Amino acid sequence: MDRMSVRVIEATPISRCKYCLIGVPDVGLVGSIALSYLIHEQALTEIGHLESDAFQPIVVVHRGDPKPPCRLYRKDDLIAVVSEIPIDPSLIPSTARAVVEWARAKHTELIIAFSGIAVPNRLEIEVPAVYGVGSSDAVKTLLKEVDIPLFEEGFLVGLHSATMTECVKTGVPSLILLAQAHLRYPDPGAAASLITAFNKLAGLEVDIAKLLAQEDEIRVRMRELMQRTQQQMQQTQKGREQEIPPMFV
Amino acid sequence: MWDLGRGSLEPLASVSETEDRVIVEVDLPLVRKDDIRIRLIEGGLEVEASLTRCVRFARWGTVQRSCEFRSFYKLVPLPSPVVADGVQATFKRGILRVVLRKRRAREHRIPIE
Numbered sequence: 001m002d003r004m005s006v007r008v009i010e011a012t013p014i015s016r017c018k019y020c021l022i023g024v025p026d027v028g029l030v031g032s033i034a035l036s037y038l039i040h041e042q043a044l045t046e047i048g049h050l051e052s053d054a055f056q057p058i059v060v061v062h063r064g065d066p067k068p069p070c071r072l073y074r075k076d077d078l079i080a081v082v083s084e085i086p087i088d089p090s091l092i093p094s095t096a097r098a099v100v101e102w103a104r105a106k107h108t109e110l111i112i113a114f115s116g117i118a119v120p121n122r123l124e125i126e127v128p129a130v131y132g133v134g135s136s137d138a139v140k141t142l143l144k145e146v147d148i149p150l151f152e153e154g155f156l157v158g159l160h161s162a163t164m165t166e167c168v169k170t171g172v173p174s175l176i177l178l179a180q181a182h183l184r185y186p187d188p189g190a191a192a193s194l195i196t197a198f199n200k201l202a203g204l205e206v207d208i209a210k211l212l213a214q215e216d217e218i219r220v221r222m223r224e225l226m227q228r229t230q231q232q233m234q235q236t237q238k239g240r241e242q243e244i245p246p247m248f249v
Numbered sequence: 250m251w252d253l254g255r256g257s258l259e260p261l262a263s264v265s266e267t268e269d270r271v272i273v274e275v276d277l278p279l280v281r282k283d284d285i286r287i288r289l290i291e292g293g294l295e296v297e298a299s300l301t302r303c304v305r306f307a308r309w310g311t312v313q314r315s316c317e318f319r320s321f322y323k324l325v326p327l328p329s330p331v332v333a334d335g336v337q338a339t340f341k342r343g344i345l346r347v348v349l350r351k352r353r354a355r356e357h358r359i360p361i362e
């Protein structure tokens with residue numbers, strides 16, 4: 001087995017999945033905050049984790065139980081893949097491959113990466129907008145149907161972009177949801193916008209009121225993860241997302 | 250990012266520069282504008298703010314679980330010398346933004362031979 005390979009370990013075997021959501025520490029921690037909230041509010045249960053010989057030797061202890069930091073949760077046909085630590089840049093391609101291969105084997109209808117896009121005027125924005133990047137015309141049509149505008153030009157850097165590349169290659173329908181967010185500070189408001197967008201896509205009614213009410217508390221408690229994520233984002237040239245890509249008219 | 254002795258948490262902060270300004274941003278959730286104290290001192294910009302309520306990490310670690318954090322404290326090192334005059338500070342949605350003017354070096358014209 002290649003030392004760098006990543007594997008999805010199912011503690012509870014599953015056969016099918018409609019939506020596979022991915023949220024890892026990134027811009028404003030919005031994917032992590034949104035999926036943690038969704039898991040809690042919708043009562044998803046833990047069904048597995050990611051493992052690799054190349055992962056740092058870290059366990060997270062919750063209520064006395066040691067757990068791997070990258071875990072899978074499920075409720076009905078909804079799967080959430082979350083990580084409590086930033087993904088090491090050298091492991092992003094193999095992590096994306098493992099998750100997409102696994103999702104494909106489970107006949108996943110749509111992989112959705114929850115993420116943020118940093119905007120310099122975030123303080124002036126009351127309700128952050130959410131943009132979408134679809135892997136196919138069918139996914140773009142779906143975005144249009146629920147009034148989620150397309151992210152039309154720009155660089156994207158991170159696990160969501162590696163996942164998208166893998167999905168385009170293998171033909172798995174995929175979508176990146178990007179909420180306008182703070183780059184360097186945890187942004188629960190942007191996470192709430194992601195949940196609202198997912199509500200529209202999946203026909204759910206997850207209430208974001210509690211998330212917004214806990215906004216300050218979440219910002220206090222996520223400072224350290226944000227700081228570590230910032231260091232990781234520098235390694236992945238995350239700053240590229242603020243650059244104008246070359247365009248040929 | 251915490252100091253048990255002081256009972257303080259270290260806030261997230263960022264520093265950027267323009268040609269003539271240094272801009273410091275500090276994330277201060279659970280803080281009121283009137284409870285922030287900013288001082289320009291030799292080592293940088295000192296920011297201290299009391300929290301609107303104590304924060305306790307009830308199940309975390311061993312000693313920390315019994316500790317309550319009551320404030321934020323951070324000394325932000327500045328990348329360039331600044332002047333104390335004309336400092337602008339704003340606080341919006343829990344983010345403090347301080348704009349400081351850089352001290353200008355004395356100008357010397359360099360002739361081209």
